[in-house]
Amino acid sequence: MSKFLKSYLLFITLFVFVAGMPILYLYRSGEYLGLDEIIASQQESNSKVLYGTALHANTRQYKKELLAKTQPKVIALGSSRVMQFRQHMFSGEFLNLGGGMESIHDGIKLIPDIIKRKPELIILGLDIWWFNDRFQSPEMQSSEISFNPTPSFSHSRRVFKWLRRNKISLNEYILTILQGTPEVSIGVSGFKRDGFGEDGSYYYTRTVTGQIKPLDKGFNNTFKRINDGNKRFQFNSYANNQYIDNIVQLIKKLEKNDMKVIVFFPPFATSVTEKLNEMKDEYQYISDIKVKLKDSNIVFSDFSDPMKIKSNDCEFIDGFHGGEITYSRILDNLVYEYSFLEKYINQDSIKESIGQYSGRAFIPDNEITEEPEVDFLGLGCKK
């Protein structure tokens, strides 16, 4: 029996060492920091601190916490497709809640928190699939995801997987354990300069600088989804009436609380738009959404086709996420459509960006990376 106990203790020591090191690596990377600490680090630093977790699916909680810690005049609300609006595009304090609303239900849940902060302007980006009950069935609702940044065995496993697949190098692994990550980075992805900035906008640094293989090279992944009718691109003939009602109520509630609400449909890449037009019989619900919103007296700007704002494929991150220049163009168009936006939008900054960096997805920023943008989509774009 005592031999059994000795062997047990020996194995425990061994396992603790093997499994404990990856946890130490994650800890030193900042993956186990609480949202409070993360946001405080971002807000108190003079540099651009990026938070990019490779471990947690906590965007909604992060955005909610960010909202509670700021007093924005302008809020960009929607899915990851509005994450490219950045502070420098606005005159007053701006907060990007992109990713905080991956469904209409998420938006409804977020409203009380938004009302508490009393912003003056909401820029709401609508995703077409929010209205498709074949993507989000009537019973489907977003569950409350609790963010618990504490170590687990699966985290250890995941670090080993990253090492095996060379997502992190052995050198980086050891150095992080010994020295931690630089002050401007929180999280494993943040260290690689992918992540959320203080304003809640997102930086796809590794993708645009070609450090990682893009997920949607040549938009092939998006085309496949469209052809197969899956992963957000499910075919449907009609928009779900209940969802239309829900979004109408959401907009009205925001307006009733003295907020101006600008509603728009974010763009797809040009070739993706063409593909969707080719298959419009399968996607009849898209036009149905717009008809029903108009019938409900919702005013919106439709930028689904990027040609409308003179953007193009080279300015996209992937098939349905425009880059910074595309979103600068959206604001430029919105100011033109709604003159009252002049006081909220930094037109000089926008015009300068569009003038200098047309055809790019990322406005160079040495604080984020000194690496130049490359033709990461393999479309032959000149960068």
Place this chain on the structure above:
Amino acid sequence: MLFNSYVFILIFLPIVLAGFHLIGKVSHHRVAITWLVSASLFFYGWWNPAYLGILVASIMFNYAVGVYLGENKSKSILTVGVVLNLGLLCYFKYTNFFVENLNDLTGSSFHLEKIILPLAISFFTFQQIAYLVDAYRGLTREYNFLHYCLFVTFFPQLIAGPIVHHKDMLPQFENNTLYKLKASHLSVGLVIFMLGLFKKVVLADNIAIHATPVFDAAEDGEVISFFDAWAGALAYSFQLYFDFSGYSDMAIGIARMFGVVLPVNFYSPYKSKNIIEFWRRWHITLSSFLRDYLYIPLGGGRNGKVNRHINLMITMLLGGFWHGAGWTFLIWGGMHGLFLVVNHTWRELLKTSFPQRNKGESAVLGWLGRILTFICVVIAWVIFRAESLDGALNIYAGMFGINGVYLSVPLDLTTHGFREVLSSMFPSFVFGDVKRGINLMLMMLIVVWFLPNTFDLLKNNQPALGLESFITQAKTIFMWKFNVLFASALALMTITSLFYMSAPSEFLYFQF
């Protein structure tokens, strides 16, 4: 302090264990017992020191009454003792319930602040009532006060059982060998504890995420589909099984590290072929208490079938009510009472109709009985888990197809894969990850129906008291061996559990 917390496993337990054996070695046993009692009170006070007074007062009162009853067989003193114990339990556990129902019934508006239920009160009250009754019956000896204190407060069993009996426990404290550190006790205790920890943090807590959303949605009045309702009910059935089994193992394992053998509390109940057998395997120490101190004193089966059925119903209703002050628990107890009555009636019917019936039953019939018992138990767990009657009825509506049996998304089976078909069956909340959910459920079904339990694995090491009534059919291949290979397996389980423990969750039975 939870058994599945770092502070307990890495700090409290090692210190108390080392202290106990060290003191036992160099000093008088009374000092070691005092150390253990103090540690147990600290363990209890960790939750809320304010309630320590109730526990201490209860111990002193019951010990004094017990000693008196041992010397003077006074029925009135026994009655006072039992009534005061039950009065304390009723005040803390049932006052709010009675006031709320009185208000509902009479339209009155009595208001009481929410009374917080002291942890473990249901357990230490029952344990001490048994002691008083046995003292009156002349079945107790003149026990040492320190030993009595340890009998009630011994921290492995204090919070949620097993409900220990003085005749099982107190003689062990008088045994001199208890105070010597033995590698065999430590090894066996460690194995039992770690198996329990693994059940709790790896199995129970993981299946919980598939059960909770269904019950929450039902409480919110959402329409629960057939598949969701069954998946939620099954997930909860497994959650409770592994939670309680895990807790019981951990309690028995910890006690064993101190050299104390606790009674078996849980013996593969989902393998039961009928409800009678289920109650011999589920929460065994509570069933024994209810049988010995309620059912039998009520008359048991002595006064004819009708009386036996009435006694059974009363016992199960009160057993249900012991679990919580709510109509749902009462109905749950009633359902099991009814199942037991049906089971007994069926047995009698078989006995009178087929007196020559071969007692050895066929495997097919055995499995039919096992499946039927499992389904009945699962159905009853729904009301046990639900926070309100409406919530339970909502899930029952789903389970019995009243909300329709449908796929949430119309599917073309020629173009959709198996996984998508499953996704559409469980669309909304049960299986965030369908494959994971299904795998987990299947794995758990295999564990509860086909694998040997902790006590089967360790049957050669006297893992618990009261195992003689269970005949294990576990093959030798499944026996736990105390060699290097098993040590490495246990170490791996330990590390896995420690990682899964990152967010300690309470044991379900703590609420009772």
